Amino acid sequence: xxxxxxxxxxxxxxxxxxxxxxxxxxxxxxxxxxxxxxxxxxxxxxxxxxxxxxxxxxxxxxxxxxxxxxxxxxxxxxxxxxxxxxxxxxxxxxxxxxxxxxxxxxxxxxxxxxx
Amino acid sequence: xxxxxxxxxxxxxxxxxxxxxxxxxxxxxxxxxxxxxxxxxxxxxxxxxxxxxxxxxxxxxxxxxxxxxxxxxxxxxxxxxxxxxxxxxxxxxxxxxxxxxxxxxxxxxxxxxxxx
Numbered sequence: 475x476x477x478x479x480x481x482x483x484x485x486x487x488x489x490x491x492x493x494x495x496x497x498x499x500x501x502x503x504x505x506x507x508x509x510x511x512x513x514x515x516x517x518x519x520x521x522x523x524x525x526x527x528x529x530x531x532x533x534x535x536x537x538x539x540x541x542x543x544x545x546x547x548x549x550x551x552x553x554x555x556x557x558x559x560x561x562x563x564x565x566x567x568x569x570x571x572x573x574x575x576x577x578x579x580x581x582x583x584x585x586x587x588x589x
Numbered sequence: 590x591x592x593x594x595x596x597x598x599x600x601x602x603x604x605x606x607x608x609x610x611x612x613x614x615x616x617x618x619x620x621x622x623x624x625x626x627x628x629x630x631x632x633x634x635x636x637x638x639x640x641x642x643x644x645x646x647x648x649x650x651x652x653x654x655x656x657x658x659x660x661x662x663x664x665x666x667x668x669x670x671x672x673x674x675x676x677x678x679x680x681x682x683x684x685x686x687x688x689x690x691x692x693x694x695x696x697x698x699x700x701x702x703x704x705x
Contacts, residue, residue: 478632507692514697516695517633517679517695518695519692519693532692533692564633575638577623577635578633578693579635580625580632580633580634581632582630582632583631583632
């Protein structure tokens with residue numbers, strides 16, 4: 475079954491404690507992306523990756539890092555989380571990075587609370 | 590720059606009645622347009638997309654959307670609403686002239702409530 479998995483699904487942490495949210499896909503997709511969803515703001519892209527070892531900033535990259543060492547995995551790293559990073563995070567993938575018509579497939583989401 | 594607007598935060602409709610969720614867009618060139626749905630505690634799911642050709646696009650779960658270039662709109666419709674259609678709906682746009690790495694721009698979402 476084609477799927478995008480995220481872990482953890484829920485996380486409560488404290489300010490400054492480094493954390494990683496994992497994203498994995500089994501569809502051999504080239505393009506992977508992280509979004510955050512906040513009430514009244516919709517989805518905003520944090521980072522994206524067009525292929526292994528190729529990553530770039532989205533609209534709201536501050537306070538986040540990513541890596542793409544393998545095609546299937548695209549972890550989101552918060553080196554020093556702050557309360558304004560409390561949000562619902564989604565990983566998304568699509569087949570090709572250069573095809574604007576591609577459908578994106580979303581993971582189930584990670585609800586992060588930073589105290 | 591590309592942008593998308595969903596003018597209604599909330600749409601309420603009675604079960605069995607037709608529903609419309611509105612979306613307008615702004616791009617430099619011609620658009621690729623998408624609708625996604627988010628059920629409670631789930632990720633977004635693809636409903637339908639407009640690439641080219643027929644202005645009326647049919648998608649999953651009986652939904653359809655009509656591309657109107659003159660009004661720069663892409664409203665989502667369904668002839669007969671079901672309670673199970675209650676969810677959060679997102680419209681998204683990408684400029685056809687943009688490079689492939691240009692991200693989709695999402696609207697803020699419209700919450701649809703179908704009342705039995």
